[in-house]
Amino acid sequence: MAQELHYTNGNNAWNPDSLGNHRIVLQVAAPGNAVHAHIAWRRNDNDPQLKRIIVTDAQNHRIDNVFTENITREAGDIYFQPVQGKGTYYVYYLPYKNEGRSNYPRGVYVKADTTASATWLNQLHKNTAAAATVKELQAINAFNSFYPMEVIATAAETQQLLAKYPGKAYLVFPEDRLHAIKMKTDLPYRWIKSGVQQQLSGTSDKGAYYAFQLGVYALQQLQNVHVQFSDLKTAGGAVISSDKIDCINTTGLQYDGKPFKQTVQVAAHDIQPLWCGVDVPAAATPGVYKGTATVQCDGMPATTIQLQLTVSNTTAVNGGVNTPENMTRVKWLNSAMAQENTVIAPYTPLAIQDSTINLLGRNLKIGKDGLPAQIQTFFTPEMTSVSSTPNNLFTEPVHFHFTDAANKNFLHWKTNGFTFTRREPGTVAWEATSTSEALEMQVSATMEFDGFVAYSVKFTALNDVQLNDINLHLPMQPDASKYLMGLGLKGGNRPDTVQWKWDVAHKNQDGAWIGSVNAGLQFSLRDEHYVRPLNTNFYLQKPLLLPTSWGNSNKGGIDVFQKGKAILVNAYSGARNMKKGEVLYYNFNLLITPFHAINTDFQWSTRFYHKYDNLDTIKATGATVVNIHHGTPINPWINYPFIEWKQMKSYIDEAHSKGLKVKIYNTIRELSNHTYELPVLRSLGHEVYSPGKGGGFTWLQEHVGSDYIAAWFVPEVKDAAIINSGMNRWHNYYVEGMNWLVQNVGIDGIYLDDVAFDRVTMKRIKRVLTNNGHPGIIDLHSANQYNPSDGFNNSANLYMEHFPYLNRLWYGEYFDYNKNNPDFFLTEVSGIPFGLMGEMLQDGGNPWRGMIYGMTNRLGWTNVNDPRPLWKLWQSFGLEKSAMIGYWSGNCPVTTSNGKVLATVYKKDGKAMVAIASWADADTEVQLNIDWKALGIDAAKARITAPAIEGFQQAGDFTKNALPVAKGKGWLLVIE
CATH class of the missing domain: 2.70.98.90 (Beta-galactosidase; Chain A, domain 5)
Known part of the structure; x- marks a missing residue:
């Protein structure tokens, strides 16, 4: 057996942005002019000879006098001058630099270079160089490790293995759920050590889903690869029926509840993981169950794997799904949860x-x-x-x-x-x-x-x-x-x-x-x-x-x-x-x-704080709902809020005790590389992940390889996402996951940042979010999609199918609130023609124009145009229970003498608040045209005043005076 390196955790001991994520630890026993290390690193990257190798001393000072040769994916020879004498040295072999935008980086591996002096090279005698001891191979942390499933077998080892099976069209490697098959063309060294096995053993609690893999290594093109299962039986006659066993690569349920069937083809010399699972009944009799999984493909002999599953006497908590690292949630991919088209409030039966x-x-x-x-x-x-x-x-x-x-x-x-x-x-x-x-x-x-x-x-x-x-x-x-x-x-x-x-x-x-x-x-x-x-x-x-x-x-x-x-x-x-x-x-x-009438009271009473922060600080602002973005301590990974869920639950429990609600960022458009099931989803071809040119952050290049689209990246936590392909079975997982978050973590809703699913999934999400009286608040944010990379679509048009289930809009980056007309505000931003209300984002919004539509910006996201003074006025005036009469209705009891200066009235018994906003080309002065009867106020006794609002307006009395209106601004007036 060839030399096997020890793979260890580097515990973030160095800076990866200059040295990369992987190093070899060497020990030099004695000083000298040159030492030699032969490193059997078993790399899974291509063209390693083109990539820089950096040798440092124990203090990570780079050593210049380095010579490399025979650099292959399997091994390499490193000669260097141990300038610090005996001791520990490091060889970094995948250094990179990030180019491009910080949130869309392009990891570029640094090209090989030569820093050794001519003098040292002339004095280098390779045959007499002392041997440095290779101690271990370190990844910067466990998440970046290649061990064990991305440590390649050598070509010779692979050929030796294949020589034992002459004439075979394929080999099957059964593998447990904790060693996900990741490499597509290289056999892992783990399989060389274990050999080709004919059986797989595992243990499961009652009521849990036990996932496992059958790795098909094609020695020639394979057509229609699938698996048939027998019943699993104990010696005492207990049975787990074969209909409780599935292969998600070939069968299941689509996101819309229709049957899913996929024909799996495997190209010659490729490895195809077939992810299978036993849905162990909660009432299963404890014991050792035995049966078979038979891999079949067109025109080839079948291969039968003996299965042995020991079912414990313990019933799994929550069906085992509280431990997704054990792949217990793979069955969610075929879920039909909330698929029935039941009527969702406030809608009524047809x-x-x-x-x-x-x-x-x-x-x-x-x-x-x-x-x-x-x-x-x-x-x-x-x-x-x-x-x-x-x-x-x-x-x-x-x-x-x-x-x-x-x-x-x-x-x-x-x-x-x-x-x-x-x-x-x-x-x-x-x-x-x-x-x-x-x-x-x-x-x-x-x-x-x-x-x-x-x-x-x-x-x-x-x-x-x-x-x-x-x-x-x-x-x-x-x-x-x-x-x-x-x-x-x-x-x-x-x-x-x-x-x-x-x-x-x-x-x-x-x-x-x-x-x-x-x-x-x-x-x-x-x-x-x-x-x-x-x-x-x-x-x-x-x-x-x-x-x-x-x-x-x-x-x-x-x-x-x-x-x-x-x-x-x-x-x-x-x-x-x-x-x-x-x-x-x-x-x-x-x-x-419209889908329904607008709920103005919800707008006034529900105030979002869009930032992870101290809950007492948030409470003091007057906000009522906290939006937790990804990239935060309790929700670090984009669209995968299942790893730090205990911290999230603790935060939400505290928020509830203080009278606050908490919503989290969670959608589908892209998916974190921290997703436990990433190898499972990759095994499905392009069903879940879109085809693409790869690249992006180096973790993706090192562990996903190619054929994906790199998406959003959070530098602070090094979270790298991959683009979802669109309509697929990950939506089933998403619905189940959202239900789990409601039931086990207590989220009060979700914040959607653009949407990559259709109305079928949206309805399912609304059902699980509002089940059993949960508030199920959904707000949708979108950057302006009217640009070349988004296909010149209007955000409201793109997402209108979701509007029936939203509580608020937040439109958004690149929406210009200062250079667009009122009709643009009304149709593309406000949500009012669809029964919704919204908020502004870009540059803090235009607060005067926003109030014409009942909008402010959102607290916590920007320091521009703090909405708290407006919130306080809403409360002191009693905006809840007022009747909003917009300029668009034709029944607005207040207009102005200038058609480009608009008014919206918030009417109550005996008083009214009037929002004035100007789209005039210059500063102007207007007279108010008031229908006193419609307003329900005695004109002879009425006063028209402007309350002082910090950052918005100074106090004023306009009972008898014309109203000066600055360009692009306006007023909030109280008539009583």
Whole structure:
């Protein structure tokens, strides 16, 4: 057996940013001009001969006179001058430097160099150099260690092993759960020592999930690799059924509850870990259970591994999931928790009246062809309540147009009407089939309790047909289409004409929101191959797929213009021919807005402190909710809050005792490299982690290798994240994990920093966060996505499907609160047209304009525009229980003499607070126009004053005086 080095923990004894994370400890017995060390380091990195080797003395002073040769991945020879005589010396063999942004570093390994003097090199006699003793190989800490599963076997050892199995197409190495298989092409030296085993033994408590691995080493290309399990049985006849044993690489449940099946292929000379597990029943009889796991692949003999699982007499606490380091949570990847589409508060069960579906504040009337005949909302212009007066969205039913070469609508449809196929409180579904002489149209649609409507529209050619165009018309009422957001436009007043074309290579755009404050509609165009793209800096690495139908080789697009009484949204796809039997899917989704009335009292009474801090300090500010970011002592690792959970629980328990709530940063877009299950997720190919060029922080390069996208990095704790691929089974884990945090740690909600999951996962999260009366507060932050790397999407448009389940918005970096118009504030930032309220971030926000929409910035994140003086005024005035009447409603009882100086009223019995903000081009002076009757105040007795607010305004009396308004600023006035 070859020399085996001892691998030890360096306990952070050196600075990795100059020396790297790995070193060899040498002992020199006697002084001399040169010593030699042959180091069998068994490195897993490529091209080690190109990387610098640094030799230091015991005080980490670099030694110049160093000569290296025979540097390979397996070993290397180091000659150096022991300038301090006998004693300890170190060889650092992966030094690096970080380039790029601190939060997106590019770890670059320093190139090999020569520092030895010519004199010393001439005097170097390699054959007579004294031997230095190799004592151990150290990683800077345990987390950076390569031992044991990333210590490679030599080529000779590998060939010797393979020689024992001539003619084999593959070998199977069973491995326990604590030695995760990490290398893709190198056998670990551990397997050389153990040899090829035919059995695996383990121990589990009752009720726990026992995970294990079957490492398949392909000696030639393997197709359809999978595992079959037998029952596990004791000598006494107790049985754990084979249906309690699974292989997550091949079967399971998708994030949306549909069955998951993956065909595993293994390239020649690759290693594929198959992660398997036994879900031991809580009622299992203690004892030794035996059975088999049989690895099979197409055209090759099967390999059977004997399994032996000893089940203890102890019942696992919480199913064993409190110890994720034992891979007990791997089963969460196939969880169906909170998948039932039960109605979530404040929404109400769907109700059907003839052809109309009623939901909270809205309804949808279905036409005979299954398409929307009308959509109505019932929200008041102030958005604070629901009325009995409908707001119609359409001037006529939604419909398709099919035009021939003469551009005439030439198809005459026959339909027998639609049929409801599902009637549940949370979901209603229906179908309709229409036929013409050339095409059949099959409409399948579902509507959910929050106002989401998904249409699958399948067109089948009954004969060969030439089409000049296929168009979908959304004929919007002008009153319900004042604003538009999307299609390459920032949110704001709708232009008279919009012309948009598909450009998925550069733009994350497939629809828009069009509407008014109390009635609107988001539409998005899809086909049956839709895959959610990446977002937040990574859109270009996984963009939208051009819909075959709507895109039609980039012939398609969307025009918005006035036609007759309607503001027509015309989605067209251009000329095409369809052969008899050909099928096209013109699918589309709708979101009916607003989702609910705004909850102003929540806005005034719930004040966020966005920083980990002393709880007494936070309490004294007047904040009521603490947001705990990642990179903090109790939540250090991004989107993996399960390692320091005991410290988190202690903090939250103390917060609760002081009347504070605590929410944590936790989402899916990227995932910490500290994730226990990282090797498991890597074994799933690209299901969870996106393909990419690798790189990033050096830990990722050393332990993940390649084929990933490096994401956010926190220098203070050296937390390096990897980008999630999008819609996958990690969402199941996320839901289970969130439920565990609520039940075991006591979190009061989550802070979302952009979102990489869809509304299916959002609904599941809201259910577990609010279960059993937990508050389940969710706020969503987004940087402005309207830029090239994000595909020029509007953050509100991108995340609107999540808005029904949010409590607050925080939009965000790169949102300009000073150079944008009020309509931009209203549509893209405030959340009000969707039933939400928000806060500001960039540069502390504009507090005067913010108060027009009930917004401040967030305490703890910035020292600019401290919101506490405004909070105090809210409390002293009694803003809770006031009626917010915004300038947008048309019923606001206070306006100004300048159309660019806007007013929002917060009305109470006998008094009112008026927020004034200017978008005028210069300082100005305005008169207030007050509807005293609507305000409910006697004009003869009223006083109009400005209370002193630190950093906001000086005190003043404007009862009889005009109001001076500085450019970009405003006032908070009290009328009483």
